[in-house]
Amino acid sequence: MLDWKTRTADVRDSVDDSVDNVRSYLGGGWLGRSLLVLLVIYLLSTLVVGWYWSQEPELFSVQQRAQLAAEKTQRPLVNGYTTVETLKQVAQTLLDKPGGYLSNDLAPPGLWLDNMPSWEYGVLVQVRDLSRALRKDFARSQSQSTEDPDLAKAEPRFNFDNKSWALPASESEYREGIKLLERYQARLADPSQPNAQFFSRADNLNNWLGDTATRLGSLSQRLSASVGQVRLNMDQKEAGAGEDVVLVGEGTYETPWMQIDNVFYEARGQAWALSHLLRAIEVDFADVLAKKNATVSVRQIIRELEAAQETLWSPMILNGSGYGLLANHSLVMANYISRANAAIIDLRTLLSQG
DSSP states (O other), X not given: OHHHHHHHHHHHHHHHHHXXXXXXXXXXXXXXXXXXXXXXXXXXXXXXXXXXXXXXOOOOOHHHHHHHHHHHHTOOOOXXXXXXXXXXXXXXXXXXXXXXXXXXXOSTTGGGOOHHHHHHHHHHHHHHHHHHHIIIIITOSSTXXXXXXXXXXXXXXXXXXXXXXXXXXXXXXXXXXXXXXXXXXXXXXOTTOTTOOOOOOHHHHHXXXXXXXXXXXXXXXXXXXXXXXXXXXXXXXXOOTXXXXXXXXXXXXXXXXXXXXXXXXXXXXXXXXXXXXXXXXXHHTHHHHXXXXXXXXXXXXXXXXXXXXXXXXXXXXXXXXXXXXXXXXXXXXXXXXXXXXXXXXXXHHHHHHO
């Protein structure tokens, strides 16, 4: 018994000696406390900076920005100028908003943020779609005509990997794409260079709206899956003539819990970008929309998309059930996106038949 007590006392003395040695090595504990204080200050500062960087950019006036840009460069506001300028401004916002472009950050606080990178990706999707429409439709008189050289280079720039940190960085590629849009815009506004064109036709607009409707339809499904959905398997191949009938299976589709806020903010980003692009389309395609009695339809789509930008007062994305006690922000967003998508489908009908 005494031997056990002796060994316990020896262990206690050894531990005390070790603690005293560590304290003496750290200067009586001051160095350790200083490091702890610095760590706490760093974490608090990154928390504040991260909160500031997570603020979504405000809506801006499309026509006012285009007017100011034209006055600054002393160019006329020709047809197509507003659309190209708005596309530039939307892409520029990704790079120049508070915190800059965050999707490829490797250090805190950008590394810890996921809502704003999802928002950036949503905006980038719409930038890519319109840059492709400019190259494929808006800047060409017909399918057999030659594509614009600057737009042919700009589209691949915006389709570059959105998470590349270096060699090259995503930001450098996107800035180069903006410069190429600027070159096309300069030629478009210069009457001495007739090789840059912008054709505001109903079929061109209809093609781009088709891509937009597909994007919004997919977003609506992903948002609604936040509470889980039992859906028919739409991807299953149906039986053809003379083949046995295959029953279409059902499946439960539910967004993973960690991805719910990412899908929500991606939808916010797409709605933010698309609302600006449609306002520019309303300016440059004003004659076409008026002839088809479709101006009101465009404004209704913009209204739905801007309603999706209302301030989110909750500190987190709530995911209550459809008729539960808590709100479900994804379902609310899905409602706005679905209504905008339905309005786009009606608008396409007007453009093709009205």
